[in-house]
Amino acid sequence: MMLHIKMLGELRAYLPSDSIADECKIDFKNNCTLSEVLSQFKIPESVPYIVLVNGDLLGNKKTNEIVLKAEDQILLFQAIKGG
Amino acid sequence: MSLQKQLLRINLNTGECKIEPLNMDWANLYLGQRGLGSKYLYDEMNPAADALSAENNLIFATGPLTGTSAATSGRYSVITKGPLTGAIACSNSGGKFGAELKLAGYDLLIIEGKSESPVYLSILDDDIQLKNASHLWGKTVWETEENLANEFDSQARIASIGPAGETLCRFACVVNDRHRAAGRSGVGAVMGSKNLKAIAVRAKKGLSEISDMQAYQQKIQSINARITSPQSLARNGTLEMIDVTNNFGSLPTRNNQDVQFEQASSLNPDAMHATNSNGHTNLVTNGACFSCPIGCGRICKIDPEHFSIKNKPEYHGASGGLEYETAYALGSACGVGDIDAATYCGFLCNEYGMDPISLGGSIAAAMELFETGVISEKETNGIKLNFGSAEALCEITEQTAKGEGFGKEIAMGSKILTEKYGHPDLSMSVKGQEFAAYDGRTMQGMGLAYATSNRGACHLRADPYGHDFKTTDIEGKAKVVKDTQDEVAFIDSTGLCQFAANAGWGLNEYLELVNASSDSEWDDQRMLETGERIWNLERQFNLKAGLTKMDDTLPKRILKEPAKSGAGKGLVSKLSEMLPEYYELRGWDSEGVPLPKTVQRLKLE
Numbered sequence: 001m002m003l004h005i006k007m008l009g010e011l012r013a014y015l016p017s018d019s020i021a022d023e024c025k026i027d028f029k030n031n032c033t034l035s036e037v038l039s040q041f042k043i044p045e046s047v048p049y050i051v052l053v054n055g056d057l058l059g060n061k062k063t064n065e066i067v068l069k070a071e072d073q074i075l076l077f078q079a080i081k082g083g
Numbered sequence: 084m085s086l087q088k089q090l091l092r093i094n095l096n097t098g099e100c101k102i103e104p105l106n107m108d109w110a111n112l113y114l115g116q117r118g119l120g121s122k123y124l125y126d127e128m129n130p131a132a133d134a135l136s137a138e139n140n141l142i143f144a145t146g147p148l149t150g151t152s153a154a155t156s157g158r159y160s161v162i163t164k165g166p167l168t169g170a171i172a173c174s175n176s177g178g179k180f181g182a183e184l185k186l187a188g189y190d191l192l193i194i195e196g197k198s199e200s201p202v203y204l205s206i207l208d209d210d211i212q213l214k215n216a217s218h219l220w221g222k223t224v225w226e227t228e229e230n231l232a233n234e235f236d237s238q239a240r241i242a243s244i245g246p247a248g249e250t251l252c253r254f255a256c257v258v259n260d261r262h263r264a265a266g267r268s269g270v271g272a273v274m275g276s277k278n279l280k281a282i283a284v285r286a287k288k289g290l291s292e293i294s295d296m297q298a299y300q301q302k303i304q305s306i307n308a309r310i311t312s313p314q315s316l317a318r319n320g321t322l323e324m325i326d327v328t329n330n331f332g333s334l335p336t337r338n339n340q341d342v343q344f345e346q347a348s349s350l351n352p353d354a355m356h357a358t359n360s361n362g363h364t365n366l367v368t369n370g371a372c373f374s375c376p377i378g379c380g381r382i383c384k385i386d387p388e389h390f391s392i393k394n395k396p397e398y399h400g401a402s403g404g405l406e407y408e409t410a411y412a413l414g415s416a417c418g419v420g421d422i423d424a425a426t427y428c429g430f431l432c433n434e435y436g437m438d439p440i441s442l443g444g445s446i447a448a449a450m451e452l453f454e455t456g457v458i459s460e461k462e463t464n465g466i467k468l469n470f471g472s473a474e475a476l477c478e479i480t481e482q483t484a485k486g487e488g489f490g491k492e493i494a495m496g497s498k499i500l501t502e503k504y505g506h507p508d509l510s511m512s513v514k515g516q517e518f519a520a521y522d523g524r525t526m527q528g529m530g531l532a533y534a535t536s537n538r539g540a541c542h543l544r545a546d547p548y549g550h551d552f553k554t555t556d557i558e559g560k561a562k563v564v565k566d567t568q569d570e571v572a573f574i575d576s577t578g579l580c581q582f583a584a585n586a587g588w589g590l591n592e593y594l595e596l597v598n599a600s601s602d603s604e605w606d607d608q609r610m611l612e613t614g615e616r617i618w619n620l621e622r623q624f625n626l627k628a629g630l631t632k633m634d635d636t637l638p639k640r641i642l643k644e645p646a647k648s649g650a651g652k653g654l655v656s657k658l659s660e661m662l663p664e665y666y667e668l669r670g671w672d673s674e675g676v677p678l679p680k681t682v683q684r685l686k687l688e
Contacts, residue, residue, distance in 0.1 A: 008326045010315040021353060022326070050552050055332065057554060057650050075330050080585050081548035083321045083407035083520055 001030050001070035003037060008077040011049055014041045028068070035064035037074065049076045084292045085147050085600035086110060090123075091189045091211065093204060095277055096137065096196030100204075100211040105190050111603065112686060117173050118576035118617040120144030120162035120191060124171070125620055127193070130627035134166035134269070135251060135276040137197035143184060143242070143282070144192075146578025147600045150185035150290065150373070152300060154307040155580035157182050157373030164628065165268030166276075167253045167441065167496050168514045168539040171624040174256065174270045175543070175575060176242075177372035178263030183240035185578075186286035198278040203243075205235050206284045216280040221246060223434045224258040227281050236285040243281035244271045245436030250486035251275055252494035254441035254517075258433055262380075262403025263372065266438040268516060268538050269496075302599040307376070311587030316379045317369050319352035321407040321582075324520070326351050329415075331552065332649010333525035335518060336415040337470045338447040339511045339638075342522045342646045346420025350410045354422050355381070361388050365422055367401040377586050381405060385430070389423040391477045403433050408542070411520030412443025413480075417450060418470035428480040435484035441496055444517025446479055448497035448509050449489075457504050463489045508639040514539035514630065523641045523658075525651030526551035528560040531661045534635050535564065537621035543581060546571060555650060557657045561664040569614030576617060616685040619669075619677050623687065632675040635662060 006023045007015050015024050028037055034053065043049065051058060052075040053066060068074075092101045106123075113119040120142045132138035142162040149156055159181025165172030184192060187208050194204075201216040219227050224245040231241050241259060248255035248271035255271030256264040265271075274280075293299050315323060328334040329347035336344040348354060355366045363386040370380035383404025385392050392398040404426055405413075413425040432439040446468075452458045453468035460467065466489060468475050482490025492500055497510040497517055511518045516539025523530025528547025533540040546567035550560060574581055574593050583592070590610070598605050625634075636642075641656045666673065670681030682688055 006330070008330070009319065009323050052330065052650060055330075055649060055652075059554070077327045077330065077552075079549040079552040080324060080327065081546055082582050082585060083324050083411075083542055 001028060002026070003028055003068060004071065004073045005037070006073070006075045008075070009080065011043070011047075011076050011078060014043045031067055033064050034066040034068060034074070035062075037068065038063060049078050051076055084602045085151050085290055086115065086292065087185065087188050087190050087290070088292065089189060090191035090193060091206070092193045092195070093213070094195045095198040095202070095213075095279065098213055100213065102209065112613070113617060114147065114573065114576040114597070114613055115190060116144045116146035116149070116158065116576045116578055117160050117162065117175070117572060118613065120160055121171065121173060121617060121620055121624070123191060123193060124162050124164075125624050128164070130164065130171075130624045131629060132164065134164040134169065134273060137277070139164050139273055139276075141194040141270070141273050141277060141279075142191060145181050145185040145190055146576055148596055149578030150182035151303065151578075151600065152307075152374060153303050153579060153596050154310050155372070155375045155377065155583045156578055157375060158578050158580055159184065160575065161257050161265040161270040163270055163273045165270065165516075165538065166251070166272045167269040168516050169628055170514050170538055170630055171621045171628070172268035172270050172538055173575070173621075174265035174267045176257070176259055176263050176265040177375070177580060178240075178260030179373045180240040180242045180259035180263070180284065181578070182373040183284045183286045186289050187284050188286075188288045192282070194277060194279060197276065201278045201280050203231065203281040203283060204279065206282070207236070208286065208288045219280045220249060224436050225261060225434050228261060231281060231283045235283045239283040239285045241281055241283045243436075244274045245434060245484075246486065247436045247484055247494070248272055248275035250494070252437060252483065252486065253496040253499070254438040254445070254494075255436050256438045258436050262433040264433065264436075264438070267440065267541065271436050299599060303596065306592050306595050306599070309587050309592055310376050310583060316377050316582070316586060320369065320379045320381045322350075322352050322355060322381070322405060322410055324407040325410055328521065331525060332646060332651055333522040334415050335411060335511070335520060335522050337418045338416065338451045338509065339518065339522060339640055340451070342525055342649050342651065344415035344418070344420070347415065349420035350405070350414045350422055350425065355383070355405065359386060361386055363387070365404065365426060370403070372580070375580065377582060379582060383426050385423045385426050389427070390474065391424055391427040398427065398430060402430055405429055408520050409439045412440045413476065416443045416447040417476050419473050419476050421473040424473035424477055427477055431480050431484045437484060440519060441517040442480065442483060442493070444511055445493045445497040445500060446476060448501050448511065449479070449493060451509050452501065452504055452506060457506055511638055511640070512540055513637060514634050516540050522646065522651070523637055523656045524646040524654045525555065525649050527555055527557050527654075527657060527661070528564050530637055530641060530656040530658055531560060531564045531665060532568070534637050534658055534662065535568070535665060537618065537625055544568060544571060555654055557661055561661045561668055565665055565668045568618055569611050571614070572617040573610050573614035576613070612685065616687065619681065619685055619687055622677060626676060635675060
C-alpha cells in the first residue's frame with residue numbers, strides 16, 4: 001500500500017534521495033504499523049521528532065500500536081520554537 | 084565580571100547627561116538587561132503614568148554577556164511602559180547596537196523627561212552629547228542612519244525611530260542596524276513622544292572588568308562550541324516554522340478564523356529560495372547579529388517586476404527579509420500568499436519603524452470589519468480591504484507607515500480600532516497587543532502564555548512549544564508555562580539570544596556563561612528564582628498600572644469558536660481551567676495578585 005511521508009526542516013535529510021522537496025510516496029506492506037514505517041528511515045534515536053498521522057497527534061498510543069492504511073499521510077517534524 | 088558597573092542617565096527636560104555607578108545589589112538580584120532594566124523602571128517611574136507622557140522612562144538595557152565573545156551576545160532590550168498595552172514593555176533586539184552601547188561603557192541607558200525639540204544622543208565612550216535633530220525629524224530609519232553615519236561617525240551603531248514613532252503609532256518600534264528592531268508594544272512611540280530621534284554610539288573602550296581574560300575566553304569558546312546545528316536555521320531562518328504550524332494546524336489565518344493557510348507554501352523557505360518566472364529569487368543571503376554563528380536573519384530582494392515596487396527603484400536592493408512572524412502577520416493573518424508583497428511591507432516596517440506583528444494583526448482585524456460590512460470603502464478611503472488582497476495590504480501598510488488616511492486608524496492598533504467600530508471581539512490581542520503566529524486553541528499552552536504574558540500576547544515570553552506540539556491535553560501546561568516564563572526571563576536578562584536553544588544550547592549553557600562572566604556563583608536555583616523574581620516584578624508594575632485579572636484573558640474567538648482543522652480541530656482554549664492552576668503555581672491569590680509570602684520570598688519589597 002502507498003503511504004505519503006513528509007518530513008520538515010532538518011528531518012528532510014532522512015528522506016529517500018528521490019523525494020520531492022519534503023515529501024515522498026513509498027510502497028509498504030499492507031497493515032504495517034507506524035513503528036515499522038518509521039524504522040525504515042534510520043533516524044537516530046538522539047534526534048527527537050513528533051509524528052502526526054493524517055493530521056492527528058498520536059495521543060497515548062505507541063507507534064507499534066498504530067496500524068496504517070493505504071494513502072495515510074505521515075508527518076514528522078521537530079518542535080522548534082520562536083519566530 | 085563582564086558588567087561595566089555603570090549606567091548613563093539622560094534627562095531630556097534639563098539636557099543633563101550623567102554617568103552613575105550601577106546598583107550592584109540590584110544586579111545581583113536581577114542580573115541585567117530585561118531584569119535589571121525592569122527593576123530601574125519599576126523603582127523610578129510611576130506605573131500609572133501615561134505611557135506617552137514625560138513621566139515615562141525609556142531604558143536601553145544590555146546584559147552581562149552583551150558585547151562579549153559568547154555566541155549570540157548581541158542582545159539588548161528597550162524597557163518602558165508600553166503605549167499599545169498600558170503594561171510594562173520590554174522589547175528585545177539583536178544586531179550590533181547593543182554590543183556597541185555595552186562596549187562604550189554602559190550596562191544601561193536611562194532616558195527621562197521630554198525634549199522641547201527633536202534631539203539625538205551621541206555617545207563616544209565618555210563623550211556624551213544631546214544634539215539638534217530637527218533636520219532628521221520626518222526622515223526614515225534608513226535615511227537617519229545614513230545621515231548620522233556622515234555627521235557623527237561612519238562606524239557608529241544607531242538605534243532610531245522612523246516617522247511611525249514620530250506620529251506615535253501605537254506599535255512603532257526602535258530600529259537598529261537598518262533591520263533589527265525592538266519591535267513590540269510601541270517602544271518607538273515612547274521615544275517619539277520624548278522628541279528623541281536617535282541614539283548613535285561609537286565604542287572605543289571595550290570591556291575592562293575581566294581579570295583573567297585568557298581563562299575567560301577559554302571557557303566561553305568551549306561553550307560556544309556546543310552550538311551544533313545551525314545549518315537549518317541558516318538556510319531557512321525562523322521561516323522554517325511556517326510548515327510546522329501550518330501542518331499542525333496552529334498557523335493563525337484570516338484574523339484567526341482559520342488555523343491552516345492554503346497558500347502557506349507561497350511563504351515558506353522553499354518559496355524564499357525558489358526562482359520565479361521572472362528569474363528572481365527572494366533570498367539573497369542570510370545575516371547574523373553580533374557574535375552569532377547561527378545567522379537566522381534573512382537578506383532578501385523583492386522582484387523588481389512586482390506591482391509593489393515597479394516604479395520604486397529605491398526598493399530594488401537587498402534588505403531585511405521575512406521572518407516567521409512577519410510572514411504570518413503580513414501573510415496568513417491577512418490571507419495573502421504573496422511573498423513579494425509581504426517582503427515589501429516588511430521593508431516598510433523596518434524603514435518607517437513599525438512592528439510587523441501588530442501591523443498585520445491590526446490590518447487583519449480591519450479586513451474582517453470590512454468583509455462583514457462594519458466598515459466600507461467610505462471609511463477606508465476607497466481601499467477594498469478584503470482578505471487575500473496583496474494590493475490592499477501594500478496600500479494600507481504605506482498609509483500606516485506615513486500616518487495617512489485609514490492608516491491612521493490602523494496605527495492605533497486592533498484593540499482601539501475594533502472598539503471604535505463596536506466589535507472589540509475582532510481584535511486578536513491580549514492586553515491590546517496582537518497575537519504572534521501561534522493559535523491558542525491548537526497550542527493550549529501558548530494560549531495560556533499569551534493570556535498571562537506581562538507585555539501582552541507574545542510568543543517569546545514562555546516556551547510551551549515542545550509540550551504543545553506533543554499534546555493538546557491541558558494537563559501539565561500551567562506548570563510548563565510558569566516554569567518556562569521564569570527560564571525565559573532569565574535568558575532575556577543575560578544579553579544572549581533565545582534562539583541559541585534551537586541550535587544545541589540548553590539552559591545549562593546560558594547558566595555556565597553567566598557564571599563565567601560573574602563574580603558570584605549562579606546555580607539552577609538562583610537562575611530560576613531570578614527569573615521568577617523578574618516575572619513577579621513585571622506583574623507588580625502592571626497591577627500598579629491598573630491592570631487586573633480581567634486582562635489575563637483571550638479573545639472570544641479563541642474561547643468560544645472551535646478550531647476548524649488540524650491537530651486541534653474542534654478545540655477551544657481551556658483557559659478558564661488552566662488559569663487558576665497557573666495562579667496557584669505562581670504563589671498568587673485568586674485575583675492574580677502575588678501573595679505576601681511570594682513577595683517576601685522573592686525579595687521584591
